[in-house]
Amino acid sequence: MATVMQLMDSVGFNRGGLTKAIYDRLHLLSNSGFEVVLIVTGPQYDVLNITDELKRLGIIPESTIIKALFDESFCQGTQTQKIVDYSESFKKQCFYSLEYGSDKGKVIRYFNEYGAFLGLDSYSSQGVKRYSDIHRIESPHEICKRIHYDSKGRIRKIEYYDSRTWKPRFETVYSLNGNLIYSCWISENGSRYRVVGFCKSQKEKAVQYSSFQDMQATLLKPIVNSYPECTVISDEPNTVIFLSKDYGLNCREGIGFIHTTHDYVNASGEQVTKPWLANYTLNQGVLSKILTTNDQQAIELRHIIAGADENNTFSVYHGVITNDDLAPKQEASGRLLYLGRLSSEKRVDLVLKGFANALNTLPHLSLDIVGDGPVRKELEALADNLNISNSVVFHGYTHDVNKWYRLADCQFLVSKFEGFGLVLIEGLANGCPAIVTPCKYGPDQVIIDNINGLRAQATSEGISQAIISLYTDAKLLKLSAGALDTVGKYSKNRWQEKWLKILGRVPNLEKQV
Known part of the structure; x- marks a missing residue:
C-alpha cells in the first residue's frame, strides 16, 4: 500500500480554508486506498486527544495514523524528570x-x-x-x-x-x-532562535541546533524514513522547508502547497517577495513539486523559486461538492453574509461601513457575521458606533457553513490579500454570489463581475453601491444562477482527479468525496 504523509504545524476544530483543504485531502487519500500518516510538527500537546475527537466527528478519516513530533514517542528524552510547578x-x-x-x-x-x-x-x-x-x-x-x-x-x-x-x-x-525536550530564545516577532535540545539523561551534553526547523527535521527524519518510498505533502511555509533542504529524508517525493500570497507591500510601499521563498529550491532535498490554489500565482512563482517551471509548479483549485438540482435564489431574503476569520486583513470593518451606508437606502437589510477572531470585539464596538447593531448579528464560529450561504442573498470577501478564498466557491455551490474588492489571487480569479458576483472598490461607498445594485433589476436571480453555472470549474470531482494524477493514480470518479 502506498503511503502519503501530511505535515501540519497543528491540528484543531476551528477550520479555516487551509485546514479544511487538508482534512478533505486526507479523506480523498484514505478513500483512494492510500495509507495516510498525519504528522503534527509543531510543539502542540494533546494531539492524540484532539485527533481522536476529529476522527469521532468524521472530520478526518478513522484510519489516519497520527504522529506528534513533540510527543513522548519521538522526543529525545526517555527518563522522567521532576518539573517544578512555579x-x-x-x-x-x-x-x-x-x-x-x-x-x-x-x-x-x-x-x-x-x-x-x-x-x-x-x-x-x-x-x-x-x-x-x-x-x-x-x-x-x-x-x-x-x-x-x-x-x-x-x-x-x-x-x-x-x-x-x-x-x-x-x-x-x-x-x-x-522529560525536557528543548529550550530556546524567542525574538520580539515570535520566531525561535538559539535552540538547545536535551538528550536522554542530564549527564549527557545538550545539542545546539542552527534553527528551530533543524531541530524539527532531526525529530522528523526517523518518522519519515520508517515509511520508505512515501510521498510527503506540506501546506505550510515553515514545513515546506523540511522538503527543500537535504535533511536525509528517504521518500519518493515531496510536494509543497502554497496557500497564501507570496508577496506583500513593505513599509516603503514596495511590492516585495516574502523571504521564506528563498528557502525553496525544486529538485533539492526531496521537493519535486510546488502547487498553488490559483493560476496567476503559479505563473509568477515559476520566475521566483529556483528550479520551478510549468512541469513542476502549477495550480490545484480547491474543490466543493456541487448539486445540479439546486435552484437559483428566486426571492431576496434581505440577509447579507460575512463568513470567515475576524482579523484585520479581512477588512470586515469595511463591510460594516459599507453596509451602514446601504441601510440609508435599504433599511430592511440585515448582516450575519459568522466566524471569530482577534478583532471581534472591535467590530462589535464599530457596529455600535455606526448605530447598526440592530441589523448586525455576530454568530461566532460554526461548522455548518452551507446553511448560512443558503440563507444569504450574497456574501462579502474584501480582504487585503487572499491565497484563494474557499468561502467563495462554497458560496457559489449554494447559489450565493459574492461582493469582492480587487485581489489578484482568489477573488479576481473566481468572481466574474455581473456573472456570479459583483466587484466593488475597496471603500465603504464602493461596498454600499454594490449592495444597492444587488437589489435592482432582478440582479440577484441572475447572479445566483451564474454562481451555480460557474462553480463546476471547482467541483470536487475535478479536484479529486487532479490530485490522483499528481500522486500517480488513475482516478475513479464514480466515488465522489
Whole structure:
C-alpha cells in the first residue's frame, strides 16, 4: 500500500480554508486506498486527544495514523524528570482570591495580604487548567512566567516573559512523561532562535541546533524514513522547508502547497517577495513539486523559486461538492453574509461601513457575521458606533457553513490579500454570489463581475453601491444562477482527479468525496 504523509504545524476544530483543504485531502487519500500518516510538527500537546475527537466527528478519516513530533514517542528524552510547578509557590503566599467566569471557562486571581497581584489560573469550560500566570512580586503588574498544561494537568511548556514588552522571550517544552525536550530564545516577532535540545539523561551534553526547523527535521527524519518510498505533502511555509533542504529524508517525493500570497507591500510601499521563498529550491532535498490554489500565482512563482517551471509548479483549485438540482435564489431574503476569520486583513470593518451606508437606502437589510477572531470585539464596538447593531448579528464560529450561504442573498470577501478564498466557491455551490474588492489571487480569479458576483472598490461607498445594485433589476436571480453555472470549474470531482494524477493514480470518479 502506498503511503502519503501530511505535515501540519497543528491540528484543531476551528477550520479555516487551509485546514479544511487538508482534512478533505486526507479523506480523498484514505478513500483512494492510500495509507495516510498525519504528522503534527509543531510543539502542540494533546494531539492524540484532539485527533481522536476529529476522527469521532468524521472530520478526518478513522484510519489516519497520527504522529506528534513533540510527543513522548519521538522526543529525545526517555527518563522522567521532576518539573517544578512555579504556580504552587505564589499560592502559598495567597491571602485573597477572586474567581470569575463565562461559558468559555473561568479565571482565579490570587493576591497577597497587602493586595499585590500574585498571578492567576485559567480553566477551560470543562474545568481543565489551561495555564497559570506568575507575576513579579516587586512589580505585580508584570507577568514573568506562563505555565501551560495539557488536558491531564501535566506541564508541557513554560514561557518566560520580558518585563518591557510583556512578550515571552524564552521557552522550555516538555514531553508527556515530563522529560525536557528543548529550550530556546524567542525574538520580539515570535520566531525561535538559539535552540538547545536535551538528550536522554542530564549527564549527557545538550545539542545546539542552527534553527528551530533543524531541530524539527532531526525529530522528523526517523518518522519519515520508517515509511520508505512515501510521498510527503506540506501546506505550510515553515514545513515546506523540511522538503527543500537535504535533511536525509528517504521518500519518493515531496510536494509543497502554497496557500497564501507570496508577496506583500513593505513599509516603503514596495511590492516585495516574502523571504521564506528563498528557502525553496525544486529538485533539492526531496521537493519535486510546488502547487498553488490559483493560476496567476503559479505563473509568477515559476520566475521566483529556483528550479520551478510549468512541469513542476502549477495550480490545484480547491474543490466543493456541487448539486445540479439546486435552484437559483428566486426571492431576496434581505440577509447579507460575512463568513470567515475576524482579523484585520479581512477588512470586515469595511463591510460594516459599507453596509451602514446601504441601510440609508435599504433599511430592511440585515448582516450575519459568522466566524471569530482577534478583532471581534472591535467590530462589535464599530457596529455600535455606526448605530447598526440592530441589523448586525455576530454568530461566532460554526461548522455548518452551507446553511448560512443558503440563507444569504450574497456574501462579502474584501480582504487585503487572499491565497484563494474557499468561502467563495462554497458560496457559489449554494447559489450565493459574492461582493469582492480587487485581489489578484482568489477573488479576481473566481468572481466574474455581473456573472456570479459583483466587484466593488475597496471603500465603504464602493461596498454600499454594490449592495444597492444587488437589489435592482432582478440582479440577484441572475447572479445566483451564474454562481451555480460557474462553480463546476471547482467541483470536487475535478479536484479529486487532479490530485490522483499528481500522486500517480488513475482516478475513479464514480466515488465522489
